[in-house]
Amino acid sequence: MSAPRPASRDSSSLRELALLVDASIETSADLDVGVTGVTLDSRAVQPGDLYAALPGARAHGADFAAQAQAAGASAVLTDADGAERLRAAAVALPALVVEQPRAVLGALSARIYDTTEQSLTMVGITGTNGKTTTAYLVSSALAVLGHRTGLIGTVETRIGDERIKSVRTTPEATDLHAILAVMEERDTDTCVMEVSSHALSQHRVDGVVFDLALFTNLSQDHLDFHADMEDYFSAKARLFSTEHSLRGLVCVDDVWGRRLVERSGVPVTTLTTLPDADADWTVTVDEQEPSRFVLRGRGIELDLRSALPGDFNVANTAMAAVALLLLGEETDAVSRAILTDPHVPGRMERVTSSTDGDDLLAVVDYAHTPDAVEAALAALRPSTTGRLVVVLGAGGDRDRGKRQGMGRAAAGLADAVVVTDDNPRGEDPSSIRAAVLEGARSVDSSSTLVEVGGRREAIREAVRLAREGGPGSVVAVVGKGHETGQEVAGVVHPFDDREELRAALDAADGEAGAAGAAGGTTNDETTTTDTDEETTG
Numbered sequence: 001m002s003a004p005r006p007a008s009r010d011s012s013s014l015r016e017l018a019l020l021v022d023a024s025i026e027t028s029a030d031l032d033v034g035v036t037g038v039t040l041d042s043r044a045v046q047p048g049d050l051y052a053a054l055p056g057a058r059a060h061g062a063d064f065a066a067q068a069q070a071a072g073a074s075a076v077l078t079d080a081d082g083a084e085r086l087r088a089a090a091v092a093l094p095a096l097v098v099e100q101p102r103a104v105l106g107a108l109s110a111r112i113y114d115t116t117e118q119s120l121t122m123v124g125i126t127g128t129n130g131k132t133t134t135a136y137l138v139s140s141a142l143a144v145l146g147h148r149t150g151l152i153g154t155v156e157t158r159i160g161d162e163r164i165k166s167v168r169t170t171p172e173a174t175d176l177h178a179i180l181a182v183m184e185e186r187d188t189d190t191c192v193m194e195v196s197s198h199a200l201s202q203h204r205v206d207g208v209v210f211d212l213a214l215f216t217n218l219s220q221d222h223l224d225f226h227a228d229m230e231d232y233f234s235a236k237a238r239l240f241s242t243e244h245s246l247r248g249l250v251c252v253d254d255v256w257g258r259r260l261v262e263r264s265g266v267p268v269t270t271l272t273t274l275p276d277a278d279a280d281w282t283v284t285v286d287e288q289e290p291s292r293f294v295l296r297g298r299g300i301e302l303d304l305r306s307a308l309p310g311d312f313n314v315a316n317t318a319m320a321a322v323a324l325l326l327l328g329e330e331t332d333a334v335s336r337a338i339l340t341d342p343h344v345p346g347r348m349e350r351v352t353s354s355t356d357g358d359d360l361l362a363v364v365d366y367a368h369t370p371d372a373v374e375a376a377l378a379a380l381r382p383s384t385t386g387r388l389v390v391v392l393g394a395g396g397d398r399d400r401g402k403r404q405g406m407g408r409a410a411a412g413l414a415d416a417v418v419v420t421d422d423n424p425r426g427e428d429p430s431s432i433r434a435a436v437l438e439g440a441r442s443v444d445s446s447s448t449l450v451e452v453g454g455r456r457e458a459i460r461e462a463v464r465l466a467r468e469g470g471p472g473s474v475v476a477v478v479g480k481g482h483e484t485g486q487e488v489a490g491v492v493h494p495f496d497d498r499e500e501l502r503a504a505l506d507a508a509d510g511e512a513g514a515a516g517a518a519g520g521t522t523n524d525e526t527t528t529t530d531t532d533e534e535t536t537g
């Protein structure tokens, strides 16, 4: 989906843009040509745009320059290889040539969309898990306190009441600056956004200085993109440099947070939820009611409650509360606003059957790392008096090393694990399931393991297993959360875990009492149900 563009803007001349980034000019064409927008996707070019033709892992953008020209691009930004390709294809557009075009896109986009002088208060959130949740908590609390907020993240971009479904967690710099310009145009005062490690590595937030940068935690993910955990950490740490932020708020519950404090280039405030750990802000959880906690720091105490289920949401809520304080909100206002349930789509989202007559708890969650699977299941365990059943798979063409860990976490905590497909993308789905199962089998536990390729059938099997476990059983369908499609071999089939789970509950309602047919085996023996891979909804 194309990003919104600001309604009106002055054009920048190609000459000033060339000077800004010290580019060489490839043709003798008119340097006073006006540029009114910028994109790196030939399919999104609008008349007057600068088309950034970037080298990529799969293609070189210059090979799509003719398409960009046909759509009305006024000029091209590219590298030497791209310039060569433009000549070969006889694309007659003026071209700015730089060594690393991606690295100058932030500055160019900021100039073109006039976002260099930022009037928005910017909050950026990074970390492996909890970015989306914390972003919703901060932005919805700010809205309760009367702010005009914007939100950019995995699920959507929100500008006032407008909601635009996201393609990626953090938009490319070209789209980001256009979105920020639209937010300014609509009098937004604060923008809360998720900043992924891909974004930090790929210059997507260049030209943005966050008033406050948050770090939630770091655990294994994205090792298909980053060489190792150190490299992944270094990408995240870039947010905590003067280039990108004024100050930080770091959760020091894990070692990466503690290391970040040491290497941060900007002043940081620290927070911990661990008992007896030291930080500027500490959290003491109420033993009777674990969603309640006391937040202490700066000589003050706040009695707070997490409006979202799950122990890990205490950390997210505490981070959001301290962020609000650092943004200048009063303690009373923070206590009031933080109680608001922001409804984070697909995160611990409860699903009920149409009749809502269930005696089991069914949730859809976005856990897709070993750490998140563990956190999500540990959070559900106390609510389980029957059987805890989890449905999970792992994404294809993404970090392969996390699959076993996800399986291990699932088998370590759930009574029954239904291993299924997530987004197989270009990979053989059965080999992804095999890796998850391998991890699950490595755990010394008595949990039942079932392999069901088709995600719809897997969800139904999980509901059946949970019913079999009696009242107080819990079904958790994790990994896809808010997603509304399943990507198999380049095709995205409509698929929504929440709808599927509801349908499974309804179907099970219809055959109430009929459950109980054999199905699961123990950890030593896996039942495989062959089902059609296709899961079109």
Ligand SMILES: CC(=O)N[C@H]1[C@@H](OP(=O)(O)OP(=O)(O)OC[C@H]2O[C@@H](n3ccc(=O)[nH]c3=O)[C@H](O)[C@@H]2O)O[C@H](CO)[C@@H](O)[C@@H]1O[C@H](C)C(=O)N[C@@H](C)C(=O)N[C@H](CCC(=O)O)C(=O)O
Residues within 6 Å of the ligand: 040, 041, 042, 043, 053, 054, 055, 056, 057, 058, 059, 060, 061, 062, 064, 154, 167, 168, 169, 170, 171, 172, 196, 197, 198, 199, 225
């Ligand atoms: C690894 C990664 O992030 N790759 C991104 C990168 O791809 P790339 O540089 O290899 O580009 P490419 O596909 O070879 O194409 C080269 C150029 O040709 C352009 N092109 C291509 C085809 C065409 O018809 N027209 C056209 O102009 C492309 O826009 C690109 O500029 O630049 C592309 C253009 O913007 C992105 O689409 C692509 O995101 C891929 C699809 C992706 O899946 N990224 C994910 C992993 C990602 O970014 N995830 C993070 C983290 C998620 C989280 O943890 O929350 C996120 O922020 O979403």
Ligand SMILES: Nc1ncnc2c1ncn2[C@@H]1O[C@H](COP(=O)(O)OP(=O)(O)OP(=O)(O)O)[C@@H](O)[C@H]1O
Residues within 6 Å of the ligand: 127, 128, 129, 130, 131, 132, 133, 134, 154, 169, 194, 216, 217, 312, 313, 315, 316, 346, 347, 348, 365, 366, 367, 368, 371, 372, 373, 375, 376
């Ligand atoms: N603070 C946390 N610690 C550990 N696990 C968490 C935490 N917050 C959320 N989770 C788990 O991680 C999942 C993803 O949470 P969320 O979407 O908020 O994170 P994210 O960082 O935005 O993830 P992504 O990078 O995929 O967008 C949740 O569904 C939950 O299972």
Ligand SMILES: N[C@H](CCC[C@H](N)C(=O)O)C(=O)O
Residues within 6 Å of the ligand: 154, 169, 368, 394, 395, 396, 398, 422, 423, 479, 480, 483
């Ligand atoms: N933002 C995450 C999403 C993963 C979700 C999971 N459903 C998958 O497809 O792997 C990523 O880009 O790794």
Ligand SMILES: [Mg+2]
Residues within 6 Å of the ligand: 131, 132, 133, 153, 154, 155, 169, 194
């Ligand atoms: Mg997210």
